[in-house]
Amino acid sequence: MTIATIPRKSIPYNGEEVPVCELEIINFSRLLSQEQTEIKKLLRCCQDAGFFYLDLEDIDGKRMLEDHQRLLALMRRFFNSPHDEKNEIGLPSLEHGYEPVGNHTGVLEGTMDGYEILQVSRDEIRMPNPNLPSIVHNTRDIKTFSDFIGGSNIITKTILSCLSTAFGLSGEARFENAHRNEHKSNSALAMMRYLPGDPQSSKEIGHQKHTDIGSLTLLFSEQWGLQVLPPGSDTWGFVEPKKGHAVVNVGDSLRFASGHKLFSCIHQVVPIDNVADRYSIAFFLRPENHAKFLDSQGRWVRADQWHDEKFDVFKATHAEQKLVNSMLVGGMEG
Numbered sequence: 001m002t003i004a005t006i007p008r009k010s011i012p013y014n015g016e017e018v019p020v021c022e023l024e025i026i027n028f029s030r031l032l033s034q035e036q037t038e039i040k041k042l043l044r045c046c047q048d049a050g051f052f053y054l055d056l057e058d059i060d061g062k063r064m065l066e067d068h069q070r071l072l073a074l075m076r077r078f079f080n081s082p083h084d085e086k087n088e089i090g091l092p093s094l095e096h097g098y099e100p101v102g103n104h105t106g107v108l109e110g111t112m113d114g115y116e117i118l119q120v121s122r123d124e125i126r127m128p129n130p131n132l133p134s135i136v137h138n139t140r141d142i143k144t145f146s147d148f149i150g151g152s153n154i155i156t157k158t159i160l161s162c163l164s165t166a167f168g169l170s171g172e173a174r175f176e177n178a179h180r181n182e183h184k185s186n187s188a189l190a191m192m193r194y195l196p197g198d199p200q201s202s203k204e205i206g207h208q209k210h211t212d213i214g215s216l217t218l219l220f221s222e223q224w225g226l227q228v229l230p231p232g233s234d235t236w237g238f239v240e241p242k243k244g245h246a247v248v249n250v251g252d253s254l255r256f257a258s259g260h261k262l263f264s265c266i267h268q269v270v271p272i273d274n275v276a277d278r279y280s281i282a283f284f285l286r287p288e289n290h291a292k293f294l295d296s297q298g299r300w301v302r303a304d305q306w307h308d309e310k311f312d313v314f315k316a317t318h319a320e321q322k323l324v325n326s327m328l329v330g331g332m333e334g
């Protein structure tokens with residue numbers, strides 16, 4: 001375990017004291033001006049823990065925090081609507097549409113996941129008339145989605161650019177060149193509502209352990225539940241929600257694109273509150289569909305192929321997942 005993840009605190013969960021991971025803090029405004037000390041620190045975080053807090057409290061990030069609050073209000077209204085209205089367009093593609101609770105394998109053997117999810121893909125929201133359920137298909141809600149996706153894209157691209165600089169990459173070799181804005185990708189906004197559950201008895205709870213498919217994930221949640229498996233450790237640690245900060249993590253695609261030098265950390269979600277719903281929002285920056293890299297099994301894969309294959313693994317039973325475990329966790333263990 002690295003210094004960045006040595007636990008100093010713990011919280012009670014399911015009758016045990018569970019450590020809280022101390023993630024490092026990276027300042028977004030300093031990344032925006034390519035400050036060398038911040039870039040070095042960013043590289044270290046992405047090589048060690050694969051997870052860090054992003055401080056958005058300064059003027060450059062503050063709008064994103066306001067957009068987060070607006071999106072949360074939209075989510076509350078959406079998720080509290082009748083099932084048929086939420087499910088109006090179903091799931092037209094893996095990264096766009098609605099899925100009810102229990103659609104993926106769960107945290108514990110024999111269980112299913114405990115969250116419902118509305119995804120809005122970046123490519124879809126850029127269309128003149130995006131395909132959305134009627135309850136969120138109006139000028140104001142479309143603006144809320146596109147502001148959040150646009151802002152998240154700027155933030156994650158800034159991080160990506162700093163990582164290219166940290167690796168000394170130039171021209172076509174820079175990571176941005178596999179994430180060009182006008183090329184089709186599976187980049188998407190995911191809005192999740194977790195139902196409260198009892199770890200002893202619930203059959204639908206949390207979000208199974210995994211590494212993220214794409215390049216960088218920008219995550220917002222005001223509530224506990226996210227756990228990471230720090231590198232070299234076999235003990236899960238909670239990530240404390242931190243006001244004014246997002247949590248960022250490296251996904252499989254960027255790990256592969258970096259020649260496996262960056263660390264895509266294994267994580268899961270176990271809501272600790274068995275009374276209140278838990279809301280979380282993730283923006284997944286993913287490479288353009290045609291980008292290719294060497295995956296954890298030594299294959300040259302296209303970004304969209306890795307995306308689609310891994311989604312199948314998320315739905316597979318625990319027994320089936322054991323056979324392809326390395327894919328679920330991007331080859332980070334097993």
Ligand SMILES: O=C(O)CCC(=O)C(=O)O
Binds near residue numbers: 190207219221226267
């Ligand atoms: O809900 C969260 O806090 C994390 C969700 C997550 O890991 C994911 O959607 O990939």
Ligand SMILES: [Fe+2]
Binds near residue numbers: 210211212267
């Ligand atoms: Fe994740």
